[in-house]
């Protein structure tokens with residue numbers, strides 16, 4: 001069996017970018033969840049306030065050195081303060097809350113950058129369906145499964161060849177990034193074909209076992225060549241109409 005690469009998640013949480021002396025930490029949040037913005041920096045000896053902002057322009061809260069928060073009007077009721085160390089919880093995130101969140105210490109002489117988070121809010125991904133379009137078991141002793149993974153706005157095809165219950169992925173399309181930024185992929189794990197639809201915070205899957213379609217005796221789907229040619233013709237016709 002060919003080794004298969006299982007890329008369930010492409011989380012780049014460890015990719016840190018240096019920016020102006022602070023480190024911009026990427027964070028992905030599921031829509032509706034809360035976000036903890038922690039202060040990971042030493043405060044200057046003398047400062048008047050800690051300001052949290054989005055994109056350096058939208059004011060969230062100004063926290064006095066005593067720890068007393070003054071929440072700006074648009075965020076009334078959405079912020080909580082879990083400790084006395086200038087950290088902030090923003091509640092119920094929506095896609096529009098995505099942006100760069102930064103904290104600065106305001107001193108008489110300068111605004112000192114402290115912490116930055118690059119926050120991306122993502123919705124849950126839609127369900128994925130797995131369709132076995134065709135089973136070719138007439139060719140020698142191998143059994144070929146033609147599989148489509150389909151979501152509401154994208155699809156991806158692949159072919160799996162099984163000989164004596166040993167299956168391998170014979171080809172097909174590379175993982176596809178859908179219009180909503182999610183990734184759609186199809187792969188084999190042991191004898192299970194898996195469709196995986198995922199973004200950085202959420203995933204849906206659909207499964208089929210190859211044994212179900214390629215049993216050693218008789219295949220329950222012995223379609224043969226004629227319908228296969230018809231399907232190919234249909235696919236070509238469909239392609240020409242796109």
Ligand SMILES: *[C@@H]1O[C@H](CO)[C@@H](O)[C@H](O)[C@H]1NC(C)=O
Nearest residue numbers: 054055058096097098099100
């Ligand atoms: C921050 O900037 C990004 C990129 O310019 C923008 O997409 C996002 O809506 C902004 N966020 C807020 C809360 O204004």
Ligand SMILES: *[C@@H]1O[C@H](CO)[C@@H](O)[C@H](O)[C@H]1NC(C)=O
Nearest residue numbers: 001006188189190191192194
């Ligand atoms: C797949 O097979 C390997 C070894 O053959 C086994 O260790 C592993 O648990 C199996 N994985 C699943 C998900 O069945």
